[in-house]
Amino acid sequence: MDPGFFVVQFLNGLATASFLFMASAGLTIVFGVTRIVNFAHGSFYMLGAYLAYTLAGIFMDAAYGAMSFWGAIFLAAVIVGLLGILLELVVLRRIYDAPELFQLLATFAVVLIVQDLVRMTWGGEDLLGPRAPGLKSFVLVAGRRFPEYELAMIFAGPLVLGALWLLFHRTRFGVLVRAATLDREMVGALGVNQALLFTGVLFLGAFLAGLAGALQLPREPANPYMDVNIIVEAFVVTVIGGMGSVTGAFLAALLIGELQAFGILVFPKITLVLAFLVMAVVLIVRPYGLLGRPQAESHGAARAGAGLAAGTPLQRGFWLALLALLLVLPLFADEYSLKLMIELLIFGLFAFSLNFIMGWGGIVSFGHAAYFGLGAYGAALLVHHFAWPMEGALLAAPLVAGTAALVFGALCVRLSGVYLAMLTLAFAQIVYAVAFQWVEFTGGDNGLIGIWPASWAASRTVYYYLTLAVSLAGIGLLWRFLYAPFGYSSRAVRDSAIRADAIGIDPRYQRWLAFTVSGIAAGLGGGLYVFSKGNIDPEVLAIPTSVDALTMVLIGGVETVTGPLAGAALLTLLKDFVMPLTLYWKMVMGVLILGMVLAFPKGLVGILADRLPALQARPAERERPA
Amino acid sequence: MTLLRVERLHKSFGGFEAVRDVGFTLEAGERLAIIGPNGAGKSTCFNMIGGQLRPDHGRVLLDGEDITGLPPRAVWRKGVGRTFQIAAAFGSMTVAENVQMALMNHHGRARALFPLARELYREEALALLERVGIRDQAERFCSMLAYGDIKRVELAVALAHDPRLLLMDEPTAGMAPAERHALMRLVSAIVAERGIAVLFTEHDMDVVFAYADRILVINRGRLIAEGPPEKVRADREVQAIYLGSTVESPA
Structure with missing residues (x-):
């Protein structure tokens, strides 16, 4: 290979870095000030691309030229910025004090809504935008052709960085943004109008996302998947750089851009994994990213988590009745309902396993799909490649997932909060990428088919009973652990790690154990899942699976024991009900989730417990006669 | 000595x-x-x-x-x-459970998976609470206590392992x-x-x-x-x- 090739590859890396930075800068600024991890940032990016497509079409039809092109780009970014204000006013303003996961879920609901709005407006086809007038040609670099537009874009990133530097150091708004990034409560205490500041920051963040989306239109067509693709990359860049640090994001973008440009030459098979591997390594070495700093502790008193009450006779009666109903269900349910119930039970176990660490251990996993999916893939691969029987594969599923949780968990539990969530996401994405790209072993994109239950369990009814027995056993065990010293130790670490450590609990070790137990249970669910479907593909490991579990937990009630089960039931039934009715079911789900997050921040079971005190054992009832 | x-x-x-x-x-x-x-x-x-x-x-x-x-x-x-x-206690647990948690550790059973935690070492915990004068608060959640009482919970917790x-x-x-x-x-x-x-x-x-x-x-x-x-x-x-x-x- 000649040196010219390397020069061009280096320039490609710079151009990629430039785009990554522009797409991430807004995310990191918004996080720095509002502490909200804004999933909808990717939607802004996508809207920027689509709006630029439409505007450029109109403007360049009217008067072809550079002015029309750049005018369309700029106007698209401004409109997206205004949409950012709308998001702040309508959604975010209501949830600044909510737990960070609610914020994440709310912004994810916005992602779903925007996805369908975009499909309604522009259709599902790829839309190729116009090339930039005056930058359509190539320049010769070391004897090789390099697109002029890419060359221009190499300068766009640093230009944006410079503009942001000026904004942050030369304007009152910018100084306030920096101050709020350091200590949001202090800025509030100094009498700064926070509402106005946050609105402004959302405009800036959305504007930057829109700009990045619009600018990349001449390189790649606008398509309805670009939102999730870019948000994942932007998360990586933001986390590596240190959340809230614009300069950090720039350095991280350079690192990722060049690694991708050259990594593809060395390891063409692991391009998808590379960025996440880098992120995992950076977080392990520097837990707050390259230029990040620990989040300022909240000055207020710690929010007290929920406690565990002993069950009342009424509650026990309810669960027994439900169990009886589940046992006799096959007598009158049709095939389809049984299939739905199987799914519901599996997702109940999955959501319960997530809440085991999230609600009761304070460990927010954003990549729980990894353990569910590894259970499913573990079982499927054993059946497919090694002709294992269903029984053996079902036993192996939790072990495969548990081993992964043991390894990933050891690294994850060193972190906390958003960084922990992002590292769990990174591991999930690594597993996803491996399943996607290791075609010979995993079947790649197509996955594996023909993973059916053993002949004795082939009938829907028998498999239903098998699922019922296994998932209830899993849920029952986890439930028991919560009431046992193990669960109390997890909760002790969640409530006060310093106090836990001072009475003999190793906080990190306890979190690690809980994480592993949770992974085992999720893997068991995954094993059941693959045999109920008969096939498996990488989607089961993808972000939407993790988000589904989070949604179930959050709409059910994170600080309740049974909430995840109610949430799993609700979401599974809702999807089943809504999906056949409309092409735009994502939007319906988004609106429903958003409505629920805004209306019932405690979740369904939390609301029930508040409204119906009879359901809740009062602490006084626990007094036993001595 | x-x-x-x-x-x-x-x-x-x-x-x-x-x-x-x-x-x-x-x-x-x-x-x-x-x-x-x-x-x-x-x-x-x-x-x-x-x-x-x-x-x-x-x-x-x-x-x-x-x-x-x-x-x-x-x-x-x-x-x-x-x-x-700054007094540190487990806010989601009752006063008695806070002390029980320390006792579970003392007796090496803090990671047991099956016993019901709220029944473990309860009498010992209540005796310690009696000693520090907040036996009557045993069933209240720590997040609801007056600050002075949390300090006493801390004392009882600190005394749990003798x-x-x-x-x-x-x-x-x-x-x-x-x-x-x-x-x-x-x-x-x-x-x-x-x-x-x-x-x-x-x-x-x-x-x-x-x-x-x-x-x-x-x-x-x-x-x-x-x-x-x-x-x-x-x-x-x-x-x-x-x-x-x-x-x-x-x-």
């Missing part, structure tokens, strides 16, 4: 030397107070003994055994119980004067009946002079005076610090 021996303990944060070569001893059955102005290094000292902070150099010996730099849980296992300046040494960082902060004396009388009685030692920091001089057998005075990270209350009360440098004079000790 010397229970705790601290030798040339030193800690700096960046360029700021929070604790400089502090050394002292504590006898079994003794109540030793550390006093000094805000920022003098009292809590830093405490956290180095309790394991929350690792000293830059110096040694901490408990009954002759070197415990320097051990993590808090290991220090706890050696027989040291502690309370925090410690040899109690570390109490400002045990009476945030309490009304009458409450302060009640708590310190309680601590004194427990120290006497169990034959344990207590090291405490305190801002209220009435409390210090009433309940300390011996007093250490720290200023700007250095030990500047040490002795029984009468001697410390008479010390010129100590008076200068506490009467607001700005006389500096020559560095």
